[in-house]
Amino acid sequence: MADYSKYKTKTLEKMREKAFDKYYELTIKQRGNWGDGMRLSKLPQDKAWERAKERLDAIDKELELRNEIKEEQDIEDDFEI
Secondary structure, eight states: OOOTTSOOOHHHHHHHHHHHHHHHHHHSSOSSOOOOOGGGGGOOOOOOHHHHHHHHHHHHHHHHHHHHHHHHHHHHHHHHH
């Protein structure tokens, strides 16, 4: 997974929007015909979708980590007198 810790939060949020758009586009993209169903011995490999999903997951993980750190800092600030 890529390291997104070097980016600012605002930049990550913009990157997440673009990554989600790409992921969504690839997710709803039609693969094969309606009747293919059981004739396929295995699902076709879709490397572009896998990369888009991994990128989206990595960005989400970094944003979640930053939110947790921010919440911890806010809690510590509330207890300081």
